[in-house]
Amino acid sequence: MAREKIEEQIRKTYQTAFKEGIDIYNLGESLYRKHPHQWKSIATGKRQLVLNQDSLRHVKVEVNIVYPGRYKLHEHGESTS
Incomplete structure (x- = not known):
């Protein structure tokens, strides 16, 4: 779930x-x-931006939870301590 949110961001x-x-x-x-x-x-010419809207095709996100602490992730994204 974290990987998907990071990719979305x-x-x-x-x-x-x-x-811009x-x-x-x-x-x-x-x-x-x-x-x-x-x-x-x-x-x-003067065109400095060589990108287009689709230039970012693949995003690979790896998430390592080093210390999860006392939090548990529930199905709906709620956390408890």
Whole structure:
């Protein structure tokens, strides 16, 4: 459940930043570093943002609960101590 919520928040943050023209996760720079020729073909003229709404395709979230404390997670997301 935590993994799904985190993925949802990452996607929502990306979409919000994209609407403002911000590459919040530096995905464009990652493309530039790993595939500079492909980046050059996309980044034309004054267009600085080489991303589109669907650029964030796969999100892999791993959750490690190091110390769960005294909380137990119930089916409906409620926690008790």
